[in-house]
Amino acid sequence: MVERLRAWCVPLFLLGALELYARTVAAGSDAIAPPSAALLAWFGAARDGSLWQATAFTLGSAALGLLIASALGIVGGLLLGLSPRADVSSALSIELLRPIPSVALIPLAMLVFGFGLRMETAVIAFAAFWPMLILARAAVRQLEPRLLEVSCMLGLSAWQRGWKIVLPAIVPRLFVALRLGVAIALVVAVTVEIAANPHGMGYAMMIAQQGLDPALMLAWLGWIGAVGYAINGLALRLQQRVARAMGEAP
């Protein structure tokens, strides 16, 4: 309980200081607004629906991009983990393609898809694909070799081995990878919206700044932070729940 109170001390103090500063020294500024005004702006956006629409777009494109990245990444990772030949041959190509920053593909996605959902989803999928691939591969490689020996002794078919042994064993680590993927997907989504895509929370924040509405801009900034925090928290909780259900220490 005391910890909860202590956690709020410094943020509340800083918000209070900002409130004071914005209302006195920086009154009428185009850049700074008091937190109270930002809160009112937030309510305004919530009431007229723009908040929910933009949030839905960002979360939707993030989810879609993550879905694609996970499907491809997990399948790819499984392949790399189980087949040493595939693993070895793909190593160089992965090392050359992986370092390309996802933001570098924004103009390309823009060129191919124009603006909208597909463009953002494509960039997110690229960004989230690599960590999913690498972590899925690692999950398979860290499989307890003893389990594979047991499956050999029990005479399990390749399908049985995959379904009954390999997949359940790697599920906890896949959820850890998913947690990371969620974080990346959200960050890239907002980044794409700030850089180019005229949709979603990032764009709404840019528009507010360009329209010299600091209260609304700060409201969006705070909201983006809150949404990110909440979703990452949920992902963590899910991952821990899965770990416990699969018998692993969380």
Add this chain to the structure above:
Amino acid sequence: MPLLAFDRVAIHLGGREILSPTSFEVARGEFVCIVGPSGCGKTTLLRAASGLVAPQGGTVRRNGEAVTRPSREVAFVFQDYGRALLPWRTVQGNVGLALEAAGVPKAERAPRVGAVLDKVGLSAHAQKFPAQLSGGMQQRAQIARCLAQTPQLLLMDEPFGALDALTRHGLQDEVARLVREQGLTVLFVTHDLEEAIYLGDRVIALQAEPGPGRPSLARMLEVPIPRPRDQLRTKEHPAFLRLRRELFGFIEQGHG
């Protein structure tokens, strides 16, 4: 004046009495071993002697002055040697840490570290990292660091417990030799009865779950076996066998 004196030292941890009011003295140059079953408070007693733990009752005195905090004059050899060495420093760096802490000028450090490593037989491994050393060598490195402190008092907490028998015997003899050469005063905690009798001038036996009529310090026995001692002959010495029988029965029963 005794080097170390426990004056009715009592320790409570987590609401339980770990050590009932205990008094004993350690004279300069003495090698005192402490044995007892697990939970009897022997490690806690050692930590109180170093100042890492403050007693709830009584006083620990070193050279007549109360011990309130750790000091460089007291060297502590931890049981988990792997964790007590800095993994990012070589053996030389680890031993040098003691000299750095004491503010020894840089020019003096290398020769002094070299001398200590020579004494424990690690000169050839000076540039290795702890991860490259065996358990026995890691413990020797820790002992070397403690010796580099040129301590008045050497406290050893089950230093050989995690090692195999052969390494253990070798290190026992090494420590006995080093202590004799340097004229060190040692307080040595072990659960191994034979080790305690083999190494000590005196053996203190503690018992667990102290209470009224059942003090922590249950027995204090002199070891009248002459030095230097030998792994084979000493263990057949009549005094050794007598002490072993007496203390064995005591530790088995857990009674005073």
Add this chain to the structure above:
Amino acid sequence: MRRIPLADAAASLALLAVLLAVWWAASHGGWISRVFLPTPEATLASLHEGLTTGELAAFSAATIWRMVLGWGLASLAGVALGVAIGLSAAVRAYVQPMLEFVRPLPASALLPLAIAIFGLSPTMVLAVVAFGAMWPVLLGTIHGLVAVAPRLQELARCLDLSRAAYVWKIGLPNALPDILAGMRVALTVALIVSVVGEMIASQSGLGQAILLAARAYRASELFAGIVLLGLIGLASNALLALAERHWLKWQQP
């Protein structure tokens, strides 16, 4: 089955060659319009031209400079603040929850605020790069300092180390793996924010270059820029990995 390094290298080169061949075929065969997918030769030509007579070299230098400077400042600030926060349990109790809130925030999200305050300038981009890249280093430093094993803390007490000596000889070396890991993440953040900053603040650099190339439908220049950004990412990461291996050689001697 023993792996033969030469055969492994050959296999990986073979796959790369296959991918390049597919690229070549796709662009030449018109499977994907050349508006979107330039031929490999065209990309190479754009790269060559841009680096020799064109401005790609200058753009790359600008982006690299922004990235490295911002990352450097971020690392110093991150370690310094991390030490200040990490050493005191009291400070941590008050500050750490707030840090956990800021952690998931995209660094680029601060660009609009920075534009509002500083206007469109290279300093503005640098400020956001540094601020954004600081967090992984800060969090890594704190984590590394807090995670000093209790035995080592007791050792410090036994040797009567001063606070400063403890930080320098035990705390920071213990935290070094976490700090270096944080610095690696910080480098990727720095590159990303540099590129985004250039795109939206019209600052000279690769970010702006590829955005303009896309708008002008100059696909080969766009791809040349992407290749360069990939190389920058690759090289910077490789250099840092090398440094990490050198400083952390005690982990696997």
